[in-house]
Amino acid sequence: MNMTEYKDIVVYIETADKSPVKVGLEMLSPARKIAENTGGKVRAVLIGDGIRTAAQKAAESGADEVILIEDPQYESFHLDYFTNVMESVIKEEKPIAVLVGGTQDGKDLAPRLAARLKTGCVSDVMDLRTEDGKTVYTCPLYGGTVLQDVVMETSVPQIAVLRSGAFKKTEEAGKGTITEKKVPVTDEKVRLDIKDAVKEISEAVNLEEAEVIVSGGRGMGSKDNFALVKELADLLGGVVGATRPAIEDGWISRVHQVGQSGKIVAPKLYIACGISGATQHVSGIMNSDYIVAINKDEDAPIFEVANIGIVGNAVNVLPVMIEEIRKKKEAE
Numbered sequence: 001m002n003m004t005e006y007k008d009i010v011v012y013i014e015t016a017d018k019s020p021v022k023v024g025l026e027m028l029s030p031a032r033k034i035a036e037n038t039g040g041k042v043r044a045v046l047i048g049d050g051i052r053t054a055a056q057k058a059a060e061s062g063a064d065e066v067i068l069i070e071d072p073q074y075e076s077f078h079l080d081y082f083t084n085v086m087e088s089v090i091k092e093e094k095p096i097a098v099l100v101g102g103t104q105d106g107k108d109l110a111p112r113l114a115a116r117l118k119t120g121c122v123s124d125v126m127d128l129r130t131e132d133g134k135t136v137y138t139c140p141l142y143g144g145t146v147l148q149d150v151v152m153e154t155s156v157p158q159i160a161v162l163r164s165g166a167f168k169k170t171e172e173a174g175k176g177t178i179t180e181k182k183v184p185v186t187d188e189k190v191r192l193d194i195k196d197a198v199k200e201i202s203e204a205v206n207l208e209e210a211e212v213i214v215s216g217g218r219g220m221g222s223k224d225n226f227a228l229v230k231e232l233a234d235l236l237g238g239v240v241g242a243t244r245p246a247i248e249d250g251w252i253s254r255v256h257q258v259g260q261s262g263k264i265v266a267p268k269l270y271i272a273c274g275i276s277g278a279t280q281h282v283s284g285i286m287n288s289d290y291i292v293a294i295n296k297d298e299d300a301p302i303f304e305v306a307n308i309g310i311v312g313n314a315v316n317v318l319p320v321m322i323e324e325i326r327k328k329k330e331a332e
Contacts, residue, residue, distance in 0.1 A: 006096040006156050007040030012086060012109070013058050014077075014101055015046060020054045020061075022209045023101035023164040028062035030128050030167050031099055035064075037130040038096050043067055044176075047085055049075040052178075059176035061169065066178045067093075073185070077105045080190040083112045085183045090117065090157060097135065097158040102264070110161045120155035126166040126287075145279055164208045165266020165287040205239060205255045207263040212238030212271075213288075215258055217281075218245040219274020219295060219314055226251040228318040229273050235325055241265070243281050259284035274314040277302030294318070 009031040013024030024044075031042045044063035046055050048070060055068040069085055086109065090098060100110040102124060114121035126147075127138040137150045137160055152158045207213060214236065216229035226246065233240045241258040242251070258265055259281040266287035273294050275281060282305055285291065293306035294314040303309040310317055 005094050007035075007038045008093060008095045009034050009038075009040060009042050009097045009099065010090060010093055010095040010157070011042060011044045011063065011099045012101070012106070013044050013046050013054070014103055014105060015048050015051050015054050018048070018051050018054060020046070020057050021101060021103060022169075023103065023106075023162065025058065025061045025169050026164070026167045027099045027101060027162050028058070029170045030162065031097075032062055032170065033128065033130065034097055034135055037133065037135070040096065041065060043093060043095070045069070045086065045089055047074050047082055055178050059178055060174050062174045063176040064174075066176055068178055068180050069183050070180070071182070071184075078190075078192075078194060079105075079108055079112065080192050081185050082109055083116065084185045084189050086113055087116050088183050089181075095157045097160065100159065100161050102161050102163045106161060110159050114159045117157065117159075119157060119159060120152045121159040121161070122150045122152065123161040124163050125160050126163045128160070140283055142279075145283075163264055163287075165264060207239055207241060207256070207258060207265050210239040210265070211268045212236045213241045213258070213265055213267045213269070214238050214271045214273065215241030215243065215275060216246055216251070216273045216314070217243040217275035218249065219276065220246065220251070221274070221315055223249075223251040225315045228315065228322070232271065232273075232318055232322055232325075235322060235329075236269075238267075238269070241270075243275055243278075272302055272306070273318060275302055276300045277305070 011027045011031050014021045035042050041064040044058045044066045046068050049072050055066045059066045100106045111121050122137045124139050125137045129136050134151050139148050141148050214229050214233035216226050220226045230240050242256045247254050247257050260283050264284045268289045270285050270288040271292045277300055291306045292308045293302040294310045294317050296313045298311045
C-alpha cells in the first residue's frame with residue numbers, strides 16, 4: 001500500500017429537511033486540521049435529493065470541494081443505499097480519514113463502512129490533534145470519567161464518528177467548489193426493502209442545535225414544579241432538557257433527555273435546575289459555553305463544572321429568576 005496516495009479527508013455531511021445538520025458543518029474544522037498535517041484537501045460528501053443549497057452551505061463553511069450526489073432514491077436515509085454510495089466515493093477519492101457525525105444515522109453508517117473497507121472505526125470523538133504526523137483521536141470512556149487517546153496506526157482510511165458540539169464551526173467563509181456525481185446503486189446490493197415509513201407523532205425537540213437549554217432534574221420535586229423549567233426556557237427562547245430520573249418519573253417525555261444515554265449538547269447557555277451532576281449527565285453537557293447550576297446541596301458534583309453556582313432549592317430560586325428576567329425584558 002502506497003501511503004503517499006492517502007492525503008485527503010472526506011466528511012460525510014448529513015442533511016435534515018434539505019439543510020446540513022450542525023455536526024456536519026462542525027466537522028469541517030477538525031478535517032481542516034488533519035488536512036494541514038497531511039497536505040491534502042477537505043472533501044465534503046452530501047447525499048440526497050434537492051439539497052444543492054445545503055451543498056453550497058458546506059462549500060462556504062470550509063470544504064475545498066463538495067461532492068454532491070442527488071437522486072430521488074436518496075431523498076431519505078437508507079443504510080444500504082448510503083453505505084454503497086459512500087463506499088464508492090471513498091474508493092475513488094482514497095482519503096486518509098473519513099469523518100462522520102455522531103447522529104443516529106451516522107452511528108449506523110460508520111461501522112458498516114468500516115466493515116466494508118476492512119478498516120478501523122473510532123466512535124464518540126470529542127477532540128483530535130496531530131502528533132508525529134499521526135492523528136490522535138480523544139474519546140470518553142466510562143461515562144466520561146476517563147479520556148482515551150486512540151491512534152489508528154495502519155488503518156486506511158481512518159473512520160471516526162465525531163460527537164455533536166465537540167468542535168466549533170469555522171467562522172471563515174470558504175470558496176469551495178461543488179462537483180456533481182451520479183453513483184447508482186443496483187438492487188442486488190440492497191438487502192433491505194423499505195415499503196413504507198410512518199413518522200412517530202411527537203413534539204419536535206432539537207437539543208443538539210439549541211443555543212439555550214434549561215434542564216430539570218429530580219430536585220424539582222414534582223411534575224407541577226417542573227413547569228418552572230419550561231417557563232424559564234420559554235422566557236429565554238430556549239429548549240427544555242431533563243435528566244433520566246425526571247423522565248422516568250413521568251414529568252416530561254424522553255425526547256428531552258440530556259446526557260450520555262440521551263442527547264449530547266453544546267449550547268451557549270446551559271441552566272441545570274435541581275440536577276446533582278451524575279457523570280452520565282455531566283459528560284453530555286461538557287461542551288456548553290456557559291453552565292449555571294442551581295442545587296440545594298452545596299457539595300453537588302454539578303458545581304464542579306458550573307461557571308456560576310447557586311446554592312438553593314431550585315423550586316424557590318426559579319420564580320425569582322423568572323420574575324427578574326421578565327422585568328428586564330419589559331424594561332427594554
